[in-house]
Amino acid sequence: MRQSQQLIPTLKENPADAETASHRLMLRAGLIRQVAAGLYTWLPLGLRVIRHIETIIREELNRSGAQEVLMPVVQPAELWQESGRWDKMGPEMLRMQDRHARDFCLGPTHEEVITDLFRREVHSYRQLPCNFYQIQTKFRDEIRPRFGVMRAREFTMKDGYSFHIDQASFDATYREMYDCYSRILTRMGLEFRAVEADTGNIGGANSHEFHVLADSGEDVIAYATHGDYAANLEKAEAAPPGPRPAPGRALDRVATPGIETIAEVAAFLGLEARACVKTLIVAGTDGPVALVLRGDHELNHVKAQHLAGVAVPLRFAEEAEVIRAVGCRPGSIGPVGLAVPLYVDRDAAALADFACGANTDGVHLIGVNWTRDLPLDPAQIVDLRNVVPGDPAPGGQGELAFLRGIEVGHIFQLGRVYSEPLAARVLDQNGRSVVPLMGCYGMGVTRLVAAVIEQNHDAAGIAWPPPVAPFDVHIIALNYGKSAAVRDAADDLHAALEARGLAVLLDDRDERPGVKFADADLIGIPERVTIGERGLADGTVEYRRRKDPDSVAIALDTIAAHIAGPR
Ligand code: ATP
Numbered sequence: 001m002r003q004s005q006q007l008i009p010t011l012k013e014n015p016a017d018a019e020t021a022s023h024r025l026m027l028r029a030g031l032i033r034q035v036a037a038g039l040y041t042w043l044p045l046g047l048r049v050i051r052h053i054e055t056i057i058r059e060e061l062n063r064s065g066a067q068e069v070l071m072p073v074v075q076p077a078e079l080w081q082e083s084g085r086w087d088k089m090g091p092e093m094l095r096m097q098d099r100h101a102r103d104f105c106l107g108p109t110h111e112e113v114i115t116d117l118f119r120r121e122v123h124s125y126r127q128l129p130c131n132f133y134q135i136q137t138k139f140r141d142e143i144r145p146r147f148g149v150m151r152a153r154e155f156t157m158k159d160g161y162s163f164h165i166d167q168a169s170f171d172a173t174y175r176e177m178y179d180c181y182s183r184i185l186t187r188m189g190l191e192f193r194a195v196e197a198d199t200g201n202i203g204g205a206n207s208h209e210f211h212v213l214a215d216s217g218e219d220v221i222a223y224a225t226h227g228d229y230a231a232n233l234e235k236a237e238a239a240p241p242g243p244r245p246a247p248g249r250a251l252d253r254v255a256t257p258g259i260e261t262i263a264e265v266a267a268f269l270g271l272e273a274r275a276c277v278k279t280l281i282v283a284g285t286d287g288p289v290a291l292v293l294r295g296d297h298e299l300n301h302v303k304a305q306h307l308a309g310v311a312v313p314l315r316f317a318e319e320a321e322v323i324r325a326v327g328c329r330p331g332s333i334g335p336v337g338l339a340v341p342l343y344v345d346r347d348a349a350a351l352a353d354f355a356c357g358a359n360t361d362g363v364h365l366i367g368v369n370w371t372r373d374l375p376l377d378p379a380q381i382v383d384l385r386n387v388v389p390g391d392p393a394p395g396g397q398g399e400l401a402f403l404r405g406i407e408v409g410h411i412f413q414l415g416r417v418y419s420e421p422l423a424a425r426v427l428d429q430n431g432r433s434v435v436p437l438m439g440c441y442g443m444g445v446t447r448l449v450a451a452v453i454e455q456n457h458d459a460a461g462i463a464w465p466p467p468v469a470p471f472d473v474h475i476i477a478l479n480y481g482k483s484a485a486v487r488d489a490a491d492d493l494h495a496a497l498e499a500r501g502l503a504v505l506l507d508d509r510d511e512r513p514g515v516k517f518a519d520a521d522l523i524g525i526p527e528r529v530t531i532g533e534r535g536l537a538d539g540t541v542e543y544r545r546r547k548d549p550d551s552v553a554i555a556l557d558t559i560a561a562h563i564a565g566p567r
C-alpha cells in the first residue's frame with residue numbers, strides 16, 4: 001500500500017482537548033476524527049486495527065463453539081417493555097419514533113432482541129446449549145463521553161448470549177467464555193486482569209470484568225497480595241472486622257460549635273477519624289435513609305444502591321431535607337435516637353466508644369456504644385464502604401492493593417432475568433416446559449483499540465503489538481521520487497513482502513526524511529525498513545523494530561528474509 005495514496009493525516013502538535021495518551025495518539029496518528037461529542041469517523045489506519053481485533057475475537061469465539069449473528073441497531077420499544085427495561089434505562093438509551101409514531105431505541109445492548117429470537121426459534125433441550133454473538137454498533141448516550149473512543153456514545157461491541165437447560169451447562173459455558181476472553185487478550189499482547197464485578201443495570205448474579213492494566217484507566221481494581229482475589233472497587237470487600245470490643249467509657253455530650261467535618265470533629269475531640277462515625281442521609285424510595293460509616297471510610301455508591309429502600313441513582317439529601325428529617329444540619333447527624341431507617345457499615349458496627357453527631361447543631365456525643373446506647377439489629381449491618389489499600393483481603397489472602405484498569409470485557413451470569421419476563425421456554429428431557437438460564441458476554445472492540453495504545457506507546461508515538469498493527473512492515477523510501485535506485489529497491493521489497501502475505505505500507509511521499517521518520521514513529525508499525533541512496537551504495541538498508549531504540553544495517557538482498565512478520 002502506497003502511503004501517498006492513503007489518508008493518514010498525522011498531526012505534529014498534541015490536540016489541546018485530548019487528556020489521555022491513546023486519545024492524543026489516535027488523533028495525531030490519523031486513526032480517528034471526531035464528528036460530534038462521542039461520535040467518531042474511523043480513518044483507514046484505525047479501521048485496519050479494528051478489523052484485526054475483530055478477526056482475533058471471531059477466531060477465538062468460533063473456536064469456543066459460539067455462532068455469529070447480526071441483530072439490528074434499531075430496536076422496537078415493545079421488547080424493552082416486556083423485559084421492564086423501557087422505563088428503567090434512563091437517558092443513556094436514545095429513544096425515537098418512526099413515521100407511524102411507534103417507539104424505538106438505538107440498541108445500547110441486545111439481551112431483549114436475542115431472547116426474542118431464541119423464544120421464536122429454539123424449543124428443545126436438544127438444541128441447547130447455544131451461544132450466539134455479534135460484532136455490532138451500540139449507542140449509549142453517555143453523560144460524559146470522554147477519552148476519545150474509550151468512552152464514546154457510538155461504539156462497536158462484541159456481545160454474546162448463551163442459553164442453557166441447567167446450571168452445569170451454564171457454568172461450563174461461562175468458564176469457556178472466561179477462558180476465551182483470556183485467550184483473546186493474550187493474543188493481542190495485553191497485560192490484563194479478570195476481576196469480580198458488580199452486575200450494574202444488566203442484572204444477574206455472578207460476573208467478571210476483564211481489565212487492561214493502565215494508569216489512565218477509569219476503574220480501580222483491588223487485588224489480594226497473597227491470593228487470587230481481585231475485584232472492581234465497586235464490588236471489592238475486605239475481610240470482615242473482628243468482634244466489637246466491650247464498652248469502656250460512659251456516654252457524654254460535648255459542645256462542638258462550628259465543628260462539622262470528620263477531620264474537624266476528630267481534631268477537636270483529640271480522636272482519630274477512625275474512632276468517629278459519619279452519618280449520611282440519602283434519598284430513599286420511601287423517605288430518607290441514613291448510612292453510617294467509620295469516619296475514615298468512604299461510601300461505596302454501588303453497594304449503597306443495592307440496599308432495599310435506597311433510591312437509584314443514589315442521591316444525597318439536600319441540607320433542607322436533612323434538617324426536616326433529623327432536626328440538625330449535616331455536620332451534626334448521628335445514629336443515636338435517629339428516626340430514619342438506618343444501615344451501618346460492618347466496620348462502623350465493630351466500633352466501641354465512638355464519637356458521632358448528637359442530632360443537635362453544634363453538639364457531638366462521645367463514648368457511644370452500640371446496643372448499650374442505641375439499638376443495632378444484625379440485619380442493619382452491611383458492607384457499605386470502599387476498601388482501601390492495606391485492608392485485610394477476604395479469605396486470609398494477605399492485604400488488598402490497588403491497580404488501575406480499563407474495562408474491556410464483562411461477562412455475566414444473567415440467570416432468568418430476561419428469559420423469564422420474555423417467556424422463553426424449552427422442553428426438557430422429560431417433556432416439561434422450562435425457562436432456560438442465560439449468560440451474556442460483552443467486549444468493547446473500539447475501546448480495545450485505545451486500550452492497546454495505552455499499553456503500547458512511547459514519547460514518539462504508538463508502538464503496535466504485531467497481532468493488531470495496521471500494517472506489518474513500513475518501508476521508508478527516501479527520495480523515492482527522484483532516485484531510481486531507491487524506487488526499484490523499495491518497490492521490489494514491497495512486492496516481495498506482500499507476496500509473503502505481509503501488509504506493507506510504503507512511504508513513497510515526497511517528504512523530508514525527518515518528516516517521514518516522525519510519522520513512522522507516530523504510526524508505530526512494528527518493523528521498519530529505511531531505504532536511501534547512501535545505504536544502497538554499500539548494498540544495505542536500515543532495519544528497526546518500533547520498540548527497539550536503534551536501527552541496524554542489513555544487506556539489501558537479505559532484508560526480506562530478515563523481516564519477522566506478525567507471528
Ligand atoms: P462502563 O462501566 O465502562 O460504562 P459498562 O459496564 O457499561 O462499561 P457493558 O455494558 O458491560 O459496559 O459493555 C460491555 C463492554 O462494552 C465494556 O466492557 C466496554 O469494553 C464496552 N463499552 C461500554 N460502554 C462503552 C462506551 N461508552 N464506549 C466504548 N466502549 C464501551
Ligand code: MG
Pocket residue numbers: none
Ligand atoms: Mg456504561
